[in-house]
Amino acid sequence: MKQKTYLTVSVILNCIFFFGFLTLSYIYRDKLFQAFVSAKGNPKIIMFGNSITAQGKWVELLGRTDVLTQALPGQCTYHFLNAMESMVIRHKPEVCFVMGGINDITIGVSQETIQKHYKAILDNLTRNGITPIVTLTLYEQNDPVSKDQVSELNRFLMSYCRQNQIDYLDINPLIADSTGLKPEYAVDKTHLNEDAYKLWAAEIKKILAQKAL
Numbered sequence: 001m002k003q004k005t006y007l008t009v010s011v012i013l014n015c016i017f018f019f020g021f022l023t024l025s026y027i028y029r030d031k032l033f034q035a036f037v038s039a040k041g042n043p044k045i046i047m048f049g050n051s052i053t054a055q056g057k058w059v060e061l062l063g064r065t066d067v068l069t070q071a072l073p074g075q076c077t078y079h080f081l082n083a084m085e086s087m088v089i090r091h092k093p094e095v096c097f098v099m100g101g102i103n104d105i106t107i108g109v110s111q112e113t114i115q116k117h118y119k120a121i122l123d124n125l126t127r128n129g130i131t132p133i134v135t136l137t138l139y140e141q142n143d144p145v146s147k148d149q150v151s152e153l154n155r156f157l158m159s160y161c162r163q164n165q166i167d168y169l170d171i172n173p174l175i176a177d178s179t180g181l182k183p184e185y186a187v188d189k190t191h192l193n194e195d196a197y198k199l200w201a202a203e204i205k206k207i208l209a210q211k212a213l
């Protein structure tokens with residue numbers, strides 16, 4: 001009887017551990033995917049940015065295992081410049097999707113400085129044989145001052161990209177309206193939910209298809 005009880009308890013505990021492992025694997029699946037991509041090396045695509053980029057589950061969203069997310073919360077374009085060598089260039093990707101600027105705007109960095117940093121970022125990527133692709137800076141919710149600054153930055157980015165044959169994508173028309181980021185695509189004032197990331201990923205896939213990547 002005692003042996004049967006031990007066996008039952010053992011089976012129950014094993015089931016708990018097994019399902020717990022599956023649950024944790026699902027919750028942290030993007031971290032596992034990223035660890036795999038990093039260990040495998042030679043990513044074709046790097047997603048470079050701040051917390052908005054960092055929160056995207058890009059391996060899953062893009063359905064490929066050659067995507068490395070190199071993004072940290074709170075980064076401004078100044079930080080992008082300082083981190084480029086270790087976070088992007090040393091990995092030698094074919095393309096690097098870049099999005100930034102909103103943190104600069106939030107802390108009051110001038111447009112002149114943000115634009116100067118962005119030029120240096122894009123020039124540095126190109127000089128190192130990496131194709132830059134710019135995601136235009138996203139609007140925040142219900143912040144007219146921020147929205148005006150984002151629009152000014154995006155006008156510069158579109159002009160600079162056209163002059164230098166750099167691809168860019170703009171998902172603001174998909175997830176924002178005249179007031180800024182739509183509530184149905186937001187988890188807070190600045191950050192995106194899963195539906196917004198799916199729309200963003202769809203636009204990325206279009207560019208990758210055009211480049212036969």
